[in-house]
Amino acid sequence: xxxxxxxxxxxxxxxxxxxxxxxxxxxxxxxxxxxxxxxxxxxxxxxxxxxxxxxxxxxxxxxxxxxxxxxxxxxxxxxxxxxxxxxxxxxxxxxxxxxxxxxxxxxxxxxxxxxxxxxxxxxxxxxxxxxxxxxxxxxxxxxxxxxxxxxxxxxxxxxxxxxxxxxxxxxxxxxxxxxxxxxxxxxxxxxxxxxxxxxxxxxxxxxxxxxxxxxxxxxxxxxxxxxxxxxxxxxxxxxxxxxxxxxxxxxxxxxxxxxxxxxxxxxxxxxxxxxxxxx
Amino acid sequence: xxxxxxxxxxxxxxxxxxxxxxxxxxxxxxxxxxxxxxxxxxxxxxxxxxxxxxxxxxxxxxxxxxxxxxxxxxxxxxxxxxxxxxxxxxxxxxxxxxxxxxxxxxxxxxxxxxxxxxxxxxxxxxxxxxxxxxxxxxxxxxxxxxxxxxxxxxxxxxxxxxxxxxxxxxxxxxxxxxxxxxxxxxxxxxxxxxxxxxxxxxxxxxxxxxxxxxxxxxxxxxxxxxxxxxxxxxxxxxxxxxxxxxxxxxxxxxxxxxxxxxxxxxxxxxxxxxxxxxxxxxxxxxxxxxxxxxxxxxxxxxxxxxxxxxxxxxxxxxxxxxxxxxxxxxxxxxxxxx
Numbered sequence: 152x153x154x155x156x157x158x159x160x161x162x163x164x165x166x167x168x169x170x171x172x173x174x175x176x177x178x179x180x181x182x183x184x185x186x187x188x189x190x191x192x193x194x195x196x197x198x199x200x201x202x203x204x205x206x207x208x209x210x211x212x213x214x215x216x217x218x219x220x221x222x223x224x225x226x227x228x229x230x231x232x233x234x235x236x237x238x239x240x241x242x243x244x245x246x247x248x249x250x251x252x253x254x255x256x257x258x259x260x261x262x263x264x265x266x267x268x269x270x271x272x273x274x275x276x277x278x279x280x281x282x283x284x285x286x287x288x289x290x291x292x293x294x295x296x297x298x299x300x301x302x303x304x305x306x307x308x309x310x311x312x313x314x315x316x317x318x319x320x321x322x323x324x325x326x327x328x329x330x331x332x333x334x335x336x337x338x339x340x341x342x343x344x345x346x347x348x349x350x351x352x353x354x355x356x357x358x359x360x361x362x363x364x365x366x367x368x369x370x371x372x373x374x375x376x377x378x379x380x381x382x383x384x385x386x387x388x389x390x391x392x393x394x395x396x397x398x399x400x401x402x403x404x405x406x407x408x409x410x411x412x413x414x415x416x417x418x419x420x421x422x423x424x425x426x427x428x429x430x
Numbered sequence: 431x432x433x434x435x436x437x438x439x440x441x442x443x444x445x446x447x448x449x450x451x452x453x454x455x456x457x458x459x460x461x462x463x464x465x466x467x468x469x470x471x472x473x474x475x476x477x478x479x480x481x482x483x484x485x486x487x488x489x490x491x492x493x494x495x496x497x498x499x500x501x502x503x504x505x506x507x508x509x510x511x512x513x514x515x516x517x518x519x520x521x522x523x524x525x526x527x528x529x530x531x532x533x534x535x536x537x538x539x540x541x542x543x544x545x546x547x548x549x550x551x552x553x554x555x556x557x558x559x560x561x562x563x564x565x566x567x568x569x570x571x572x573x574x575x576x577x578x579x580x581x582x583x584x585x586x587x588x589x590x591x592x593x594x595x596x597x598x599x600x601x602x603x604x605x606x607x608x609x610x611x612x613x614x615x616x617x618x619x620x621x622x623x624x625x626x627x628x629x630x631x632x633x634x635x636x637x638x639x640x641x642x643x644x645x646x647x648x649x650x651x652x653x654x655x656x657x658x659x660x661x662x663x664x665x666x667x668x669x670x671x672x673x674x675x676x677x678x679x680x681x682x683x684x685x686x687x688x689x690x691x692x693x694x695x696x697x698x699x700x701x702x703x704x705x706x707x708x709x710x711x712x713x714x715x716x717x718x719x720x721x722x723x724x725x726x727x728x729x730x731x732x733x734x735x736x737x738x739x740x741x742x743x744x745x746x747x748x749x750x751x752x753x754x755x756x757x758x759x760x761x762x763x764x765x766x767x768x
Binding site: 242317319320323324325326327328329333337338341342 | 480481482500501507508509511512513515516517518519531532533568576580670
């Protein structure tokens with residue numbers, strides 16, 4: 152009897168803890184949704200539920216600035232960043248994971264080292280680079296600059312994953328007549344699906360949320376990505392922050408990420424635990 | 431169909447030399463087995479022939495043509511790996527067809543060749559399965575099928591049976607032998623298991639520490655080993671080696687340089703003769719019994735006897751070594767003709 156009571160208590164504590172964690176992580180998002188549905192002075196009342204839900208904030212976001220264009224920019228930039236990062240990372244990972252050459256480790260460590268600089272440290276240098284390349288106020292400039300953030304971790308994760316794949320598979324394919332490129336495309340890529348999805352998604356989220364480079368390297372409203380666009384949403388006067396519209400915009404750009412994660416959920420778990428246990 | 435010739439082949443990994451200036455001819459249409467203890471270089475040798483490793487110096491010819499500088503795909507070889515190395519995401523059919531697809535063979539031709547190979551190996555019903563759905567023996571067949579489909583000049587097998595259980599191993603061994611006859615193929619087979627080498631090989635190449643110790647038919651290698659290493663490696667249980675200085679009343683050597691005497695367990699005659707030993711261990715296998723004996727001089731002898739021999743540890747046993755079955759070795763372990 153006493154034992155089962157202890158067990159009951161432990162179970163209650165367990166769910167209590169889960170509830171606390173859930174509230175802690177979900178409340179900000181919940182509050183954003185709620186705030187986005189309030190208008191005018193209702194925003195400043197701490198009501199947990201919108202009493203009179205208004206969609207005016209959502210329409211206003213698209214009317215007062217080129218927000219549709221901003222979303223499209225974000226999609227283009229993030230997708231291109233992911234595609235280029237994965238292409239470069241897969242080929243780099245093949246070299247790092249499969250071919251032994253002089254200077255492999257120093258090079259791999261350099262990749263890691265690059266990711267240790269804070270963004271601010273490379274900002275001015277990157278700005279010069281972007282200007283020289285003629286990519287200022289150009290989406291391509293953002294893609295190029297984002298890759299210094301995404302490549303280190305995509306290369307590392309994929310290199311480690313590639314190393315885990317049995318060497319015999321590659322050798323069998325080479326004896327079968329495949330070129331190195333065919334080994335990558337026909338043998339390794341299909342096997343690396345989960346790793347590609349999880350690293351690709353991480354890269355996508357990074358690019359989607361990036362603010363500092365996007366703010367610095369774009370000038371006009373049409374070239375902005377959503378984080379910058381949201382930050383620059385302004386009210387009628389300098390003293391008013393239009394929280395309702397800011398929250399509405401935030402909700403709009405969060406939803407695609409949530410959907411993406413849900414769609415690829417199973418693959419991500421497979422990718423994150425890959426190689427942990429021999430299957 | 432082609433012979434394989436190695437000329438002066440040396441392979442170094444960094445500073446370690448694993449193959450020393452090796453000359454070897456693998457005859458066409460025969461099953462040649464590389465056998466030796468682990469680390470003797472047998473797998474490296476196979477990988478050199480396959481082109482998966484580059485030779486440090488020397489020349490490799492397949493069918494008379496030098497292939498030393500060619501990649502694996504252009505050597506006309508097919509390889510079966512110990513781990514099978516089937517492509518996990520492809521069906522059995524696609525696994526077998528992969529090489530042909532890469533080389534842009536026509537679809538009908540691919541279908542025909544895969545079906546034919548599947549028929550030979552009796553895996554036709556499995557063509558749509560994925561490798562993970564197959565048993566070990568079936569995977570092994572698919573791996574062999576993938577090799578057959580390519581119609582190579584030379585088949586290379588790297589310990590293909592060592593991941594199978596004992597019963598399946600015996601069966602696959604027989605099938606491999608009959609497959610070789612059916613295809614009339616040149617096959618090179620690497621194993622550390624001397625029984626497998628004896629049963630499968632037309633020719634056995636005994637390797638040790640990167641050198642060829644002896645090449646011959648299984649019976650030649652068994653009956654007339656060229657040195658003490660080969661004598662000890664081929665045959666199970668191992669040949670008995672007795673040092674003459676041990677003082678036991680051993681048969682008198684005929685040449686002064688002889689220091690060691692060898693006799694196989696099955697050639698020791700028990701129950702009569704001038705020698706006497708104490709039984710230290712009795713191993714009963716049912717059909718036969720192996721006695722481990724200690725000679726008074728300190729030597730040890732293993733002897734084979736019938737399965738119903740009554741003997742217990744501690745008993746004394748007389749024995750003799752028939753002179754026609756004795757092997758003599760000098761102080762550098764070379765065999766001396768007596």
